[in-house]
Amino acid sequence: MTSINIRTLLIAGDRSGSGKTSITTSIAAALAKKYVVQTFKVGMDYIDPSYLTAATGRPCRNLDSFLMTDEEVRDVFTHACDGADIALIEGVRGLYEGADAILDTGSTAGIAKILDVPIILVINTRSITRSAAALVMGFQAFDPQIQIVGVILNNVQGKHHIQKTKEAIEHFCNIPVFGAIPRTETPDLVMRHLGLVPYVEAAATDTALTISDLSARFLPYLHIDEIESHARKISVPIPLSSAFTDGISKKCAHTRIAVAHDKAFNFYYPDLFDILRANGAEIQFFSPLHDVFEKVANADGFIFGGGYPEYYAADLAKNESMRRGLQRAAKMGVPIYAECGGLIYLASSLEIGSDFQGLTQGEKYSLCDIVHGIVTIPVQRTVRYVVGETSTHCPFGKHRIFGHVFHYSAIEPTDPQYGIKLERGVGIDGSHDGLVVSSVMAGYTHLHPVPSISFFQAFIERCKSASQKR
DSSP: OOEEEEEEEEEEETTTTTSSHHHHHHHHHOOOOOOOOEEESSSOHHHHHHHHHHHSSOOEEEETTTTTTTHHHEEEEEEEETSSSSEEHHHHHTTOSSOSSSSSSHHHHHHHHHTTTEEEEEEEEETTTTHHHHHHHHHHHHHHTTTTEEEEEEOSSHHHHHHHHHHHHHHHHHOOEEEEEEEGGGGOOOOTEEEOOOOOTTTTTTOOHHHHHHHHHHHHBBOOOHHHTTTEEEEEEEOOTTTTTTTGGGGTTEEEEEEEEESSSOOHHHHHHHHHHTTEEEEEETTTTOGGGGTTTTEEEEEEEEOGGGGGGGHHHHOHHHHHHHHHHHHOOEEEEEETTHHHHHEEEEEEEEOEEEEEEOEEEEEOOSEEEEEOOOOOOEEEEEEEOOOTTOOOOOOOEEEEEEEEEEEEEEEEEEEEEEEEETTTBBEEEEEEEEEEEEEEEEEEEETTTTHHHHHHHHHHHHHHHO
């Protein structure tokens, strides 16, 4: 088989806050009752995909044309769609927003063109009717290669608003309106400083909207059968070289990588787990919140992803078995890699500088003290794409890396040695990121594992080598 053929549809917004996440999640849940649905999210994002994953039971994957080549986008898409009946993609921000003012790079439109996917546009119609048609016409005319096949109206108020807006769009734009969500049905999803609260946390709160609740609010106003009928079968070539199969290595077989995964640490791209396994690693998930270190004492290496450790700092600090065990492992040369929330956990301590999103000023927590420095939150928000390379100090060798940063904290390290030099983006200290202590590297950069695959392959090799020396 040289290509994959699958019905596909992309839900885009006219802007951030258009309501596309709630709408896409509801559509995914409805389709999942009849089909095996594979979802995707455009851009570097962990949180929105957690809702799409919950809606379908299959891990949502990310597609980003700034960090990935066209071949890598197709590789992720074809790999994820194996066994699926239909693919549903959620866009990022507005349809044409991206990393560049002129080019498609990093935009939803860029992904739509790489995969040749039809688009349904969600528009916020608050206080507009006929002007909504002008808005849609602008999106249609802006790039003739973009195929907008229909519109969903959000934030409508009353039958007259719906009728007038629908009539204008269908008359002037010559495309159907697939539904209209009343303003009163717009849900109050649980928010936090990095966006939505991840579904694994939100679903556990007393006031949480479940996927069923969300669907119950939206589906009565959406024409699901018409939406489904506009999903078009696309043919996407399967790349000759794949990140998910080409790295299989017998010499790293049975290398055990312990991956922190709980309410405090859950920002991971599912592609990472596939790539680790394809390169011979066995993954052992564990909870720094609840598990004793003995559960992972035989691990050959550790990975700490991002998340919200600041909200669980008291419990993380109380789990001395895990903190002390990780300290011993680091001193023994066990490789450890940490991103953002993982950096906070491996630092000496966390201090809350002012009241912020449920955090109380003056609180201070002692953490692992593996990378030496004090983390303070909040500080000014940092959100950027990241491109760079690892330095000679990196314990895992020299590699090109691609990812992003998104955080509200800062660390003041003691005698820092950095393993990453950034060409784009902001690290711990300007263009420097990745604090290095022996076989440990922890920084703010979140790497996407597909364009940064050589880094993770080298990490596994280092884990195997270190285990043989112990």
